[in-house]
Amino acid sequence: MHRHHRPSPRHSLAILVANLEARAPLDEGDRAALLSLPHSRRTMSPSAYIVRDGEVPGPCAVLLSGFAYRQKVTSDGARQIVSIHLPGEMLDLQHLHLDCADHSVQALTEVEIAYVPRQTLREVMAERPGIGRAVGVASAVEASIAREWMLNIGRRDARTRLAHLLCEFAMRLERLDLSGDYGYELPVTQEWLGDALGLTPVHVNRMIRALAEEGLIARHHRAIRFPDWPAMRDVAGFSEQYLHFGAQVAV
Amino acid sequence: MHRHHRPSPRHSLAILVANLEARAPLDEGDRAALLSLPHSRRTMSPSAYIVRDGEVPGPCAVLLSGFAYRQKVTSDGARQIVSIHLPGEMLDLQHLHLDCADHSVQALTEVEIAYVPRQTLREVMAERPGIGRAVGVASAVEASIAREWMLNIGRRDARTRLAHLLCEFAMRLERLDLSGDYGYELPVTQEWLGDALGLTPVHVNRMIRALAEEGLIARHHRAIRFPDWPAMRDVAGFSEQYLHFGAQVAV
DNA sequence: CGTTTAATTGAAAGCAGTCAAACTATGTGG
DNA sequence: CCACATAGTTTGACTGCTTTCAATTAAACG
Numbered sequence: 001m002h003r004h005h006r007p008s009p010r011h012s013l014a015i016l017v018a019n020l021e022a023r024a025p026l027d028e029g030d031r032a033a034l035l036s037l038p039h040s041r042r043t044m045s046p047s048a049y050i051v052r053d054g055e056v057p058g059p060c061a062v063l064l065s066g067f068a069y070r071q072k073v074t075s076d077g078a079r080q081i082v083s084i085h086l087p088g089e090m091l092d093l094q095h096l097h098l099d100c101a102d103h104s105v106q107a108l109t110e111v112e113i114a115y116v117p118r119q120t121l122r123e124v125m126a127e128r129p130g131i132g133r134a135v136g137v138a139s140a141v142e143a144s145i146a147r148e149w150m151l152n153i154g155r156r157d158a159r160t161r162l163a164h165l166l167c168e169f170a171m172r173l174e175r176l177d178l179s180g181d182y183g184y185e186l187p188v189t190q191e192w193l194g195d196a197l198g199l200t201p202v203h204v205n206r207m208i209r210a211l212a213e214e215g216l217i218a219r220h221h222r223a224i225r226f227p228d229w230p231a232m233r234d235v236a237g238f239s240e241q242y243l244h245f246g247a248q249v250a251v
Numbered sequence: 252m253h254r255h256h257r258p259s260p261r262h263s264l265a266i267l268v269a270n271l272e273a274r275a276p277l278d279e280g281d282r283a284a285l286l287s288l289p290h291s292r293r294t295m296s297p298s299a300y301i302v303r304d305g306e307v308p309g310p311c312a313v314l315l316s317g318f319a320y321r322q323k324v325t326s327d328g329a330r331q332i333v334s335i336h337l338p339g340e341m342l343d344l345q346h347l348h349l350d351c352a353d354h355s356v357q358a359l360t361e362v363e364i365a366y367v368p369r370q371t372l373r374e375v376m377a378e379r380p381g382i383g384r385a386v387g388v389a390s391a392v393e394a395s396i397a398r399e400w401m402l403n404i405g406r407r408d409a410r411t412r413l414a415h416l417l418c419e420f421a422m423r424l425e426r427l428d429l430s431g432d433y434g435y436e437l438p439v440t441q442e443w444l445g446d447a448l449g450l451t452p453v454h455v456n457r458m459i460r461a462l463a464e465e466g467l468i469a470r471h472h473r474a475i476r477f478p479d480w481p482a483m484r485d486v487a488g489f490s491e492q493y494l495h496f497g498a499q500v501a502v
Numbered sequence: 503c504g505t506t507t508a509a510t511t512g513a514a515a516g517c518a519g520t521c522a523a524a525c526t527a528t529g530t531g532g
Numbered sequence: 533c534c535a536c537a538t539a540g541t542t543t544g545a546c547t548g549c550t551t552t553c554a555a556t557t558a559a560a561c562g
Contacts, residue, residue, distance in 0.1 A: 024348070054492075072398055075488035078406040082398045094394055097275070097387040099500050102395045102493045126380035133373070136348040139390060143345055144353045146397045147323055147333045153405045154449030155329040158518070189540060198405030203518055205542060221527090237326035241305070242353045249350050409550070440508065454550055456510060472559085 011035050012114050016062050019088030023141065023248050024134035033124050034131065039114040044107045050091055051105035057095035059115040063087055066111030067187065070094075071195070072103045081196035083146060084108065086172055093139050096122065109187050141244045148242045153198045156237070161197050162207045163236035166217065170226065171240050183225035211235075262286055263365050267313050270339030274392065274499050275385035284375050284382065290365040295358045301342055302356040308346035310366040314338055317362030318438065321345075322446070323354045332447035334397060335359065335420075337427055344390050347373065360438050392495045399493045404449045407488070412448050413458045414487035417468065421477065422491050434476035462486075 017034050020026060026034070041064070044050065050061050050068060068085045082103065085091060091105050096118060125132040145168075152164050169186065173179040190208065191201040199207075211217045216232045218225045226232045268285050271277060277285070292315070295301065301312050301319060319336045333354065336342060342356050347369060376383040396419075403415050420437065424430040441459065442452040450458075462468045467483045469476045477483045 070398070072402040074402060074406055075490070080402040080405045082401045094391055097384060097391050097499060098395070098495055100492065100495070102495070103398055122384070126383060129377035132377060132383060133348060139394075140345055140348050143390075143394050143397065144349070146394065146401065147321070147354055150333045150397065150401055150404060151323045151325060151331040153401060154331045155325050190542095191540080200519055201541085202520080202543090206518090209542085239326070241351065244349055244351070244353070248348060441510095442508080451551055452508090453510085453552080457550090460510085 012039065012041055012064060013037060013062065015064055015088040016090070016114075020131075020134040020138060023244065023246070024130070024137045025247070026130050026134060030128050030130040030134070033128055037116050037124065038120060039116045042113050042115065044111050044113060046107055046109055048107045048111075049104060050107060050111075050113060051095060051101050051103075053101055053104040055101050056099060057092060057101050057118070059117050060090065060092040060096055060121050061105070062114040062116060063089050063091055064112040064114055067108040068105055068111055069108050069196075070103050070105050079195045080198065081192065082149070083142065084169075084196070086176055086178070088176070090135070090138060092118075093135065093142065137244075137248050144242045144244060158197070158199055158203055159207045159210055160236060161199070162193070162204065163211060163216065163232060164238055165193070165197060166211075166224065166226075167233060167236045167238040168243070171243060171245075175245060183223065185223045187222060263290065263292055263315060264288060264313065266315055266339040267341070267365075271382075271385040271389060274495065274497070275381070275388045276498070277381050277385060281379050281381040281385070284379055288367050288375065289371060290367045293364050293366065295362050295364060297358055297360055299358045299362075300355060301358060301362075301364060302346060302352050302354075304352055304355040306352050307350060308343060308352050308369070310368050311341065311343040311347055311372050312356070313365040313367060314340050314342055315363040315365055318359040319356055319362055320359050320447075321354050321356050330446045331449065332443065333400070334393065335447070337423055337429070339427070341386070341389060343369075344386065344393065359443075388495075388499050395493045395495060409448070409450055409454055410458045410461055411487060412450070413444070413455065414462060414467065414483060415489055416444070416448060417462075417475065417477075418484060418487045418489040419494070422494060422496075426496060434474065436474045438473060 013035050017026065017031055020034070021031075039062070040059075051057060053072070063085055065087050068091055069081050070083045070085075071079055071081050073079050085105075091113075094103075095101050125135055148168075152161050156164060166186075170179065170184065173184045178184065188196075189201075190204045193199075194201045194204045197204065208217070208219070212219060214235075215227055216235060218227050232238075264286050268277065268282055271285070272282075290313070291310075302308060304323070314336055316338050318338075319342055320332050321334045321336075322330055322332050324330050336356075342364075345354075346352050376386055399419075403412050407415060417437075421430065421435065424435045429435065439447075440452075441455045444450075445452045445455045448455065459468070459470070463470060465486075466478055467486060469478050483489075
C-alpha cells in the first residue's frame with residue numbers, strides 16, 4: 001500500500017546512484033565508489049529527528065525509502081517547513097560543510113536511512129570529479145526548489161500556493177514512479193501543509209475544498225488525484241523548469 | 252606570477268579569496284590557483300542583468316564591488332527577490348552545474364563583475380579539494396540564508412519580517428566593514444523591499460515608519476541606523492547563527 | 503525648472519487569521 | 533465489540549492585518 005516504503009533491490013545505495021545519475025553523468029568508477037561507501041542502515045519512525053537544529057552534524061544521511069522534511073522555527077515558536085525529500089536524496093548536503101546545523105530534518109513517514117561518514121563522503125567527492133559534480137548538481141537543484149518555494153510563499157495567494165505545492169509533489173513523485181495517473185498518497189496533515197505554505201491549517205482546509213469543489217483535485221482520505229491536470233497546472237501557474245529534470249549537460 | 256604570501260589587494264579576485272577564506276581554510280596553492288583564474292572584468296549599471304532566467308548560463312560571475320540580487324517572477328508577473336549579494340560572493344554558484352537558469356540575477360547598484368569561465372572554475376574545484384570545499388561552504392551558507400528567508404516570509408508578521416531583513420543586512424555589511432555603528436546605506440526602493448518580503452510597497456512604508464516611531468530605526472534618505480540595536484534584534488527575533496560567520500571547522 | 507520616480511497618507515475592501523465548536527476517523531483497552 | 537480517547541478535519545462567525553485604490557508630497561534627475 002505504501003509504495004514509498006519499497007526498499008532498494010540490490011544494494012542500499014543503488015537508489016542514491018540512480019538519483020544522482022538522473023541529472024549528472026557517472027562513470028563506472030564513480031558508481032562503484034558510491035556503492036562501496038561505508039554506511040550503516042537504520043529505520044526511523046515518523047517525526048524522528050535525522051538532524052537537529054543547533055547541533056553538530058553527524059554522519060551524512062541518505063534517504064533510502066519514505067519521506068523526510070526540513071523545518072525551521074522562529075523565536076516565537078512558529079514553524080516553517082522549508083523542503084520535503086524523496087527517496088534517493090541526500091539529507092545532509094546542507095550540513096556537509098558546516099559545523100552547526102541551522103535547521104532540523106525529520107522523518108515524515110517511516111523511513112530507511114543510510115548513514116555515510118562525512119569525511120569519507122568528502123574524500124570521495126574530492127577524489128572523483130564525477131561524484132563531486134553530481135553532488136553539486138543535486139545541491140543546485142535543491143536550491144532552485146527553495147527559491148521557487150520562496151516565490152510561492154511570498155507572491156501567490158493561498159489557493160494558487162496550495163495548488164502549486166500539490167503540482168510539485170505530483171511531478172516529483174511521478175518521476176520516481178511513486179504515483180500513478182498523477183495521483184498519489186500525501187502523508188501529511190493539513191497543519192503540516194499550512195506550515196509548508198505559510199498558512200493556517202483552517203485556511204488550508206478551505207483552500208483544499210475550494211480546489212475540490214472546482215473539480216481540480218479529488219480526494220480519498222489522504223490520497224489525491226487530479227481529474228483535470230492541465231487545468232490544475234494552469235491554476236497553479238506551474239512550470240517544472242525549476243525542478244531541472246533530465247540530464248544537465250556540461251556547457 | 253607573484254610569490255607574495257598575501258595577495259595584493261589590487262588583484263581583482265583577492266576579495267573572492269578573502270570571502271572564501273573567512274569560512275574555509277585555503278592553502279597557499281589554493282590561493283594562487285584562485286588568483287590566477289583567467290577572467291574578464293566588467294562594470295554594470297543598476298538593474299543590468301548578470302544572469303537571465305531561462306537562458307543557458309554563461310561564464311561564472313564574481314561580484315567585486317556593489318550589490319546584486321536574485322529574483323523570480325510568477326506567471327502573473329509578481330516578483331520575488333530571493334537573495335541579495337555582497338562583494339566577494341559568487342553569483343553563479345547556483346548555475347555552475349545546471350544547463351538552464353531558473354531565475355535572474357541583476358545589479359542592484361553599479362557593480363564590478365569578474366567573469367570566470369565555467370569550465371576553468373570547475374576544473375580548479377575538482378583539482379584542488381580546498382577550493383572545492385570552500386565553494387561548498389559558500390554554497391551551503393547561501394542555502395541557509397534562503398531557508399531563513401523562507402521562514403521570514405512564511406511565518407513572521409510584516410513588522411517583524413522587515414526588522415529581520417534589516418538586521419541581516421546590518422550583520423552582513425558590518426562583517427565586510429561596509430557599515431559603521433550598525434548603520435548603513437540601503438540602496439533599495441520600498442517596492443524592492445516589498446518584493447523581498449512578500450509585502451506591498453505601501454505596507455512596507457507603514458512598517459518602516461512604525462519601526463521609526465518606536466525608535467528602533469533612524470533614517471536619513473536611504474541611510475539607516477539602529478539607535479537601540481539590542482531592542483531591534485529582539486523585535487526581529489534575530490539570531491545570526493544561520494549566517495555561519497566564522498571558520499567552519501572540519502568535523 | 504519641469505519631469506519623473508519614489509515616498510507618504512487616508513479610506514475602504516478583502517483575504518487570511520483567530521476562536522470555538524462539531525464532526526470524523528482511528529486507535530486503545532476493557 | 534463497544535466505550536472511550538485522541539488526533540485530525542470541517543464549519544461558522546468574527547476579527548484584523550495587509551492589500552487595494554487614489555491622491556498628495558517629496559526627492560531625484562536631466
